[in-house]
Amino acid sequence: MFNTVRLATLAALLAVLIAPSPLRADDEADPLPSWNEGGVKAAILDYVARVTTEGSPDFVPAADRIATFDNDGTLWVEKPLYTQFVFVIDRVKAVSNQHPEWKNKEPFKSAIDGNTEKLLTYGEKGAMALVTATHSGMTTVEFNDIVSNWLKTAKHPRFKRLYTDLTYKPMIELLEYLRANGFTTFIVSGGGTAFMRAYTEPCYGVPPWQVVGSAGETEFRYWDSSPTLVKLPDLLFFDDGPGKAEGINTISGGQPVFAFGNSIGDKEMLEWTANCKGLCFMGLVHHDDAAREYAYGPESDVGRFPVELMEHALANGWNVVSMRDDWNQIFSWGEAETPGAEAGPQ
Amino acid sequence: MFNTVRLATLAALLAVLIAPSPLRADDEADPLPSWNEGGVKAAILDYVARVTTEGSPDFVPAADRIATFDNDGTLWVEKPLYTQFVFVIDRVKAVSNQHPEWKNKEPFKSAIDGNTEKLLTYGEKGAMALVTATHSGMTTVEFNDIVSNWLKTAKHPRFKRLYTDLTYKPMIELLEYLRANGFTTFIVSGGGTAFMRAYTEPCYGVPPWQVVGSAGETEFRYWDSSPTLVKLPDLLFFDDGPGKAEGINTISGGQPVFAFGNSIGDKEMLEWTANCKGLCFMGLVHHDDAAREYAYGPESDVGRFPVELMEHALANGWNVVSMRDDWNQIFSWGEAETPGAEAGPQ
Numbered sequence: 001m002f003n004t005v006r007l008a009t010l011a012a013l014l015a016v017l018i019a020p021s022p023l024r025a026d027d028e029a030d031p032l033p034s035w036n037e038g039g040v041k042a043a044i045l046d047y048v049a050r051v052t053t054e055g056s057p058d059f060v061p062a063a064d065r066i067a068t069f070d071n072d073g074t075l076w077v078e079k080p081l082y083t084q085f086v087f088v089i090d091r092v093k094a095v096s097n098q099h100p101e102w103k104n105k106e107p108f109k110s111a112i113d114g115n116t117e118k119l120l121t122y123g124e125k126g127a128m129a130l131v132t133a134t135h136s137g138m139t140t141v142e143f144n145d146i147v148s149n150w151l152k153t154a155k156h157p158r159f160k161r162l163y164t165d166l167t168y169k170p171m172i173e174l175l176e177y178l179r180a181n182g183f184t185t186f187i188v189s190g191g192g193t194a195f196m197r198a199y200t201e202p203c204y205g206v207p208p209w210q211v212v213g214s215a216g217e218t219e220f221r222y223w224d225s226s227p228t229l230v231k232l233p234d235l236l237f238f239d240d241g242p243g244k245a246e247g248i249n250t251i252s253g254g255q256p257v258f259a260f261g262n263s264i265g266d267k268e269m270l271e272w273t274a275n276c277k278g279l280c281f282m283g284l285v286h287h288d289d290a291a292r293e294y295a296y297g298p299e300s301d302v303g304r305f306p307v308e309l310m311e312h313a314l315a316n317g318w319n320v321v322s323m324r325d326d327w328n329q330i331f332s333w334g335e336a337e338t339p340g341a342e343a344g345p346q
Numbered sequence: 347m348f349n350t351v352r353l354a355t356l357a358a359l360l361a362v363l364i365a366p367s368p369l370r371a372d373d374e375a376d377p378l379p380s381w382n383e384g385g386v387k388a389a390i391l392d393y394v395a396r397v398t399t400e401g402s403p404d405f406v407p408a409a410d411r412i413a414t415f416d417n418d419g420t421l422w423v424e425k426p427l428y429t430q431f432v433f434v435i436d437r438v439k440a441v442s443n444q445h446p447e448w449k450n451k452e453p454f455k456s457a458i459d460g461n462t463e464k465l466l467t468y469g470e471k472g473a474m475a476l477v478t479a480t481h482s483g484m485t486t487v488e489f490n491d492i493v494s495n496w497l498k499t500a501k502h503p504r505f506k507r508l509y510t511d512l513t514y515k516p517m518i519e520l521l522e523y524l525r526a527n528g529f530t531t532f533i534v535s536g537g538g539t540a541f542m543r544a545y546t547e548p549c550y551g552v553p554p555w556q557v558v559g560s561a562g563e564t565e566f567r568y569w570d571s572s573p574t575l576v577k578l579p580d581l582l583f584f585d586d587g588p589g590k591a592e593g594i595n596t597i598s599g600g601q602p603v604f605a606f607g608n609s610i611g612d613k614e615m616l617e618w619t620a621n622c623k624g625l626c627f628m629g630l631v632h633h634d635d636a637a638r639e640y641a642y643g644p645e646s647d648v649g650r651f652p653v654e655l656m657e658h659a660l661a662n663g664w665n666v667v668s669m670r671d672d673w674n675q676i677f678s679w680g681e682a683e684t685p686g687a688e689a690g691p692q
Contacts, residue, residue: 063547063553140595140601141601184553184555186555193596193599194599197599201409207409207530208598208599208600209530209532209555209556209597209598209599209600210555211599215596217592218592218595218596219588219592220588220589220591220592220614220618226621227591227614227617227618227620227621228618228621229591229592229595229601229618236582236583236596237582242565242566243566245566245573245575246563246564246565246566246575249486249564249575250539250561250564250582251555251597252554252555253539253540253543253554253555253557254554254555255486255487268566268573271573272566272573272574272575274573275572275573275574
């Protein structure tokens with residue numbers, strides 16, 4: 001609690017401290033130390049300087065500085081499986097005793113058996129069946145606790161680390177740099193909103209209300225006579241492809257001027273950003289670093305990253321990040337410790 | 347743009363300046379000058395002191411300090427008609443030339459004729475027909491411009507002022523006081539999200555992504571080959587009654603510890619707040635000031651404020667605000683200028 005005199009002092013100090021001034025590399029600390037000089041880093045610094053300089057023809061008022069980031073593959077590792085899908089499989093196993101019928105029913109059987117290859121043959125429909133079974137029938141508070149507890153112990157098969165350790169350091173720096181320059185940062189993912197909200201604040205500094213994802217219906221009920229929200233199996237909306245632009249509007253009410261993605265599911269979000277009123281910035285992460293992370297894209301992941309997406313990006317001036325060339329460090333714990341560096345693409 | 351040295355300095359200053367300290371009325375400026383001493387004001391000050399004092403058994407971490415406010419009748423005037431309904435009627439008139447069929451079709455005919463009494467007989471279904479016709483078929487950007495322009499000129503029939511001048515000063519002070527104490531403030535209304543987002547930032551200091559309301563579907567389309575979002579006639583969700591708790595979870599991801607409403611549509615939100623983990627605060631605005639504003643409630647507005655709501659509030663320790671007794675000023679421009687003070691309830 002603080003009083004209005006303190007507030008006035010604070011406001012005056014803030015005004016001095018955060019007054020916009022052009023970034024000079026020689027006298028200011030580097031806000032993006034994990035990014036190699038030139039290339040996309042130079043484009044980011046130039047963009048931010050332009051839109052934050054009052055009087056500049058490219059100036060964007062702080063209220064309009066909305067920046068949106070895809071999550072899987074853009075802010076953290078998405079291979080060999082989406083983290084939420086690993087959670088779903090673990091969750092099916094954890095509650096399978098309560099569902100004896102699953103033992104002989106696909107796709108549950110493959111999930112329980114740990115047969116990921118077979119599980120993936122059931123496609124999106126199979127995945128949705130597992131998501132529905134594991135993401136409904138409990139309160140919103142219970143679900144959040146389940147996810148939080150899982151994140152405390154589950155580890156990535158290659159990196160042998162918690163999934164929350166597998167965020168990309170350069171992107172965390174970028175999020176912080178944008179916020180320090182008056183941007184509001186949003187996560188926009190095909191993944192579940194409720195799943196992401198369990199970790200976006202500590203991982204990315206993004207509060208739950210700046211998370212846009214696929215969302216299920218909830219229902220207000222008096223459970224054990226306590227008013228509570230129960231998660232239902234029905235989908236409220238699916239936040240991928242065109243759904244990302246729609247979801248951003250539903251949750252944020254705005255149109256981004258800055259957006260980053262890494263797959264075809266981000267195309268409409270990036271196109272919509274490119275159509276914003278002011279100067280815009282579109283970024284695409286290209287995974288081309290099998291040694292330190294994974295290599296996939298137009299060459300190998302033609303479902304989610306077709307050649308046309310790369311061509312469209314290059315033709316329209318989108319900023320394509322080469323993880324290999326643009327990032328001198330990928331994880332906060334340093335790639336010196338990265339296991340499986342010799343393994344190549346997985 | 348500022349560097350990390352500046353950031354460190356700022357962080358140190360902030361730590362000193364915003365360190366929690368108990369509020370002492372004698373040496374700190376009054377954060378709620380439009381509230382009369384004692385009563386609900388004392389309850390608010392006591393609540394905030396308890397939940398923000400580290401080490402107190404009632405301490406609530408800043409991340410959990412979610413405060414939600416109904417809009418119509420809680421933050422601004424809702425009589426004789428909801429502001430958005432006035433907008434809808436004006437909008438039907440404005441575009442009626444493009445819809446000659448409306449001249450002989452209800453409820454459009456009554457809206458065009460300005461026959462509000464008859465219009466209201468068509469109830470919720472009639473209102474929704476008008477809302478659908480006026481809130482879809484344009485881009486999200488176009489709709490926002492239409493609302494913003496309307497708000498610049500439309501005036502309240504009794505107060506002869508812009509609707510944005512009819513916000514309650516004591517509630518604005520409360521919003522600011524809560525935010526200064528680490529709360530995040532949300533608007534939660536049965537009204538349309540897109541309509542509210544056109545004014546919540548300048549009126550309440552609440553950014554668009556902290557507005558929870560009824561929302562229509564949108565569709566990403568290439569209009570004139572530009573990627574854009576088009577407003578559709580279908581409802582995505584209705585944010586009233588139990589829908590308010592559901593909407594808060596969908597948009598904010600959290601459960602409020604502090605909530606204010608003024609009608610039966612706020613009951614579930616307030617009940618859900620009362621069931622939060624920590625110390626909670628529930629407030630209900632009672633309109634009992636015909637001279638300065640309006641008088642309605644259990645006595646006269648039994649649809650939206652039944653006797654049972656007041657009984658439930660009093661039985662459960664909810665804080666009932668008497669506009670007459672608790673607020674020494676209602677509007678920022680002062681009640682000395684309030685016209686129609688002699689008119690009584692309208």
